[in-house]
Amino acid sequence: MSSIIPIADLRTASPLDAVLRAAAHAPANDAGPLVDTRGRALHDLRISVTDRCNFRCVYCMPKEIFGRDYPFLPQSELLTFEEIERLARIFVDQGVRKIRLTGGEPLLRRNLERLIEMLARIGNLDITLTTNGALLAKKARSLRDAGLQRVTVSLDSLDDATFRAMNDVEFPVARVLEGIEAASAAGLAPVKINMVVKRGVNDASIVPMARHWKGTGHIVRFIEYMDVGATNGWRMDDVVSAGTIVKTIDAALGLENAQPNYPGEVAERWRYRDGSGEIGVIASVTQAFCRDCTRARVSTDGKLYTCLFANVGYDLRALLRGKHDAEVAAVIAAIWRQRADRYSEIRSASTARLPKVEMSYIGG
Ligand SMILES: C[S@@+](CC[C@H](N)C(=O)[O-])C[C@H]1O[C@@H](n2cnc3c(N)ncnc32)[C@H](O)[C@@H]1O
Numbered sequence: 481m482s483s484i485i486p487i488a489d490l491r492t493a494s495p496l497d498a499v500l501r502a503a504a505h506a507p508a509n510d511a512g513p514l515v516d517t518r519g520r521a522l523h524d525l526r527i528s529v530t531d532r533c534n535f536r537c538v539y540c541m542p543k544e545i546f547g548r549d550y551p552f553l554p555q556s557e558l559l560t561f562e563e564i565e566r567l568a569r570i571f572v573d574q575g576v577r578k579i580r581l582t583g584g585e586p587l588l589r590r591n592l593e594r595l596i597e598m599l600a601r602i603g604n605l606d607i608t609l610t611t612n613g614a615l616l617a618k619k620a621r622s623l624r625d626a627g628l629q630r631v632t633v634s635l636d637s638l639d640d641a642t643f644r645a646m647n648d649v650e651f652p653v654a655r656v657l658e659g660i661e662a663a664s665a666a667g668l669a670p671v672k673i674n675m676v677v678k679r680g681v682n683d684a685s686i687v688p689m690a691r692h693w694k695g696t697g698h699i700v701r702f703i704e705y706m707d708v709g710a711t712n713g714w715r716m717d718d719v720v721s722a723g724t725i726v727k728t729i730d731a732a733l734g735l736e737n738a739q740p741n742y743p744g745e746v747a748e749r750w751r752y753r754d755g756s757g758e759i760g761v762i763a764s765v766t767q768a769f770c771r772d773c774t775r776a777r778v779s780t781d782g783k784l785y786t787c788l789f790a791n792v793g794y795d796l797r798a799l800l801r802g803k804h805d806a807e808v809a810a811v812i813a814a815i816w817r818q819r820a821d822r823y824s825e826i827r828s829a830s831t832a833r834l835p836k837v838e839m840s841y842i843g844g
């Protein structure tokens with residue numbers, strides 16, 4: 481595993497100086513929407529509220545590398561709720577209309593409801609959350625009351641043994657299903673359900689998963705296993721393509737293609753021919769969607785990443801702690817304007833081995 485760079489080293493990299501120099505000459509919000517060098521507008525923001533997790537999913541935080549003792553950030557390194565809210569307001573002024581709270585496992589962040597209330601007060605903003613569902617049964621109602629609008633729950637199999645093997649902490653399927661029920665009852669329906677498909681591990685669960693949620697209104701999204709981070713030992717051979725996933729479900733349950741809900745939607749939509757609902761497939765490996773990527777990510781310690789596959793981030797926390805909002809906004813604008821990322825389009829066996837930050841830290 482010589483390609484693994486210690487997470488701490490990656491976290492210190494912050495090529496901010498050049499951007500700060502550019503920002504000095506580029507006022508924020510000077511003319512219309514903020515677009516990057518490929519014409520992509522800034523629209524979505526993902527915020528990792530913790531790098532900790534109670535699962536050890538084999539494709540995300542595999543135990544083999546650090547055991548249960550991941551080198552998590554100390555509490556003092558985390559952005560405070562006040563800093564996250566401030567940053568969110570700045571991003572909204574720059575055109576962001578959707579914020580997804582993620583992690584790590586976001587429901588492990590204490591009093592997350594308070595943050596959601598703070599974000600909900602900003603207005604003009606869609607607030608969503610991605611969770612492994614372990615704590616959702618307990619928290620769905622309070623999250624909804626705080627202003628959460630939608631939730632995505634990860635669930636990789638309905639087969640208990642397969643699911644336990646994938647989360648690698650013996651967590652049972654039934655408890656995640658309770659979480660989805662609770663979310664639905666609290667008014668967070670339809671719930672999106674994310675299933676990462678890894679060949680030979682849970683590909684036999686594709687059709688049972690589709691069948692289980694067909695007709696319920698909830699939407700399963702099948703996700704190609706990606707080469708995020710440097711610890712999951714990703715190999716192309718482990719990827720089941722979106723094309724194969726669609727063919728498999730079509731053969732069993734009958735699918736037809738559906739139009740995207742909006743231009744640049746990440747999941748490709750397919751509906752059941754009998755009218756009983758839809759699924760999504762996210763083909764981030766076999767059909768890269770860099771061209772339409774409007775997403776920025778803020779890591780747990782406040783670094784801005786303009787690509788999931790980046791290995792350096794820009795230290796916004798330092799700016800928040802020393803500069804006025806207008807200066808932070810100018811830096812964000814300068815970073816976005818110079819953005820040229822298109823990792824998935826140029827992915828190859830060799831790029832897959834490049835150092836990248838872990839998904840739990842950058843926010844999945
Ligand atoms: C990193 S997790 C964070 C939120 C929460 N802990 C959860 O699991 O939903 C966000 C999403 O990223 C997905 N994910 C993690 N590692 C992945 C990988 N290597 N390839 C594709 N998706 C991945 C997870 O399945 C999950 O749906």
Ligand code: SF4
Pocket residue numbers: 533534535536537540541583584585612634840844
């Ligand atoms: S995918 Fe989510 S639940 Fe699984 S280890 Fe990563 S952060 Fe945790």
